[in-house]
Amino acid sequence: MENTSKLSEVLPFLPQHFQSMIKKLPWEILNSMEEIRLRQGKPxxxxxxxxxxxxxxxxxxxxxxxxxxxxxxDDLRNAVQLVCNFSFYSVEEELKNGFVTISGGHRVGICGKTILENGRIKTIRDISFLNYRIARQVLGAADPVISHVIRSPGLIYNTLILSPPQCGKTTILRDLVRQLSNGIGHSFAGCKVGLVDERSEIAAASFGIPKNDVGVRTDVLDSCPKAEGIIMMIRSMSPDIIATDEIGKAEDADAVVAAVNAGVKLVTTIHGSGMEDFFRKQDLKRLHTQVFERYIILSRRQGPGTIEAVMDGDCGQVGGGNDT
Amino acid sequence: MILKLFGGLLVVAATGGLGFLFSYRYSSRPRELRSFRRLLQMLETEIVYGATPLPHALVSIAGRLQGSYSIFLEYTSQLLSKRTYSSVREAWVNAVETILGKTALTGPDRELLKSFGNVLGCSDREDQQKHFSLLYIQLKQQEDAAEEERKRNARMCKSLGVLFGAAVFILFV
Structure with missing residues (x-):
């Protein structure tokens, strides 16, 4: 039921005949649907x-x-108009990242012909591929890992979640934020969480108000670039924990180090299928040692959100794999 | 005699009034075209400088206007936000036909406006600005032509009305 209601948030952004086609699909498919893909001239x-x-x-x-x-x-042209709320010009900045976030926190990936200006992507034209990704909030998604993240009832480890796309990285992060913010019975008292949500995916904020449950002690800085957002959070909201999604640039690394040095704990994610991928990222060199104390590695071996391993700061396995 | 004079005055007033009515039609078209251009300028500002999503931009401008143009914008915005159509073009054309049919704009004027629906909202800000500039030039041409027509016909209508009344009066008295 949960997923079909998420699906109904996405459907209005599809042309009408697509909506009726998809609504006729069997219930099992609707319920487990993760993506809707449109490719010009293809099924x-x-x-x-x-x-x-x-x-x-x-x-x-x-x-x-x-x-x-x-x-x-024509289908694609109409779909693009619906996705950008009939205002292509208003999503220019988002298009440079290759996707648009629609209300409800769902992401629509866009491919076509990129137009460059001074060597940087200016816009995407002739859009011929769309990917509607249905974001869902799974309450309890972080249950298998939460005990590895908590250090003592008021303190957590700096945690990095590593996973390839579509393995539930954001879902687990969102649930971690919710649980750490609310507190978990006697094992963890709730902490103030500062959530820097650059792509509006975690909290799915609309007009600044989170549409997903991210906990009672969470402040959300919506659509803010991570590097600046982390520093802003430290200065303004006195968080105990800062959470953010998909770090990757050198300035992100600097901000993370600044946060850790300020005594704030950090939970963040990165694309990659294992520790080697993380160590290969030269932009994140400053984070390779002595920043993170827990690494959580995900895959979709047994469906999205499979926990491959949980490691400590020295890459020694402390959990995950077959024992969870 | 007094009765005749009174009747005659009535005839002249009636035909004169009719003349004024026709001339009013001629003078409303350039005025309406001008105010549509102003409406577009407001829309351009919202789009190019504010990057406001189209449905919001239309409503906020509608609030600053009165009469059929305000209704036109409100109606278009509703069609868009209810997602009655999948494209701006369809919603815009529908609104032009439904709401602007009752104004003094002529068929070619409306066709020009309808064609703008193909490009409105469909490209980046720079490109939108170019489309707006082009439309201003085209609208200005229509406006000049309408102004020309008004000068030629409006006065003629007025004087024809009065003169026709006078002729009837002379003939029958």
């Missing part, structure tokens, strides 16, 4: 947690590509 596709299906014009799931409804240029 409409939905991706579920285990399989992907093409969707026929009658709204039936099919496996042969030629039976699927072929997405036209």
């Amino acid at each position: 409409l596709m939905v991706v579920c947690s285990r399989n992907d299906y093409f969707v026929s014009g009658q709204g039936l799931p099919v496996t042969a590509p030629h039976q699927g409804y072929s997405v036209t240029e």
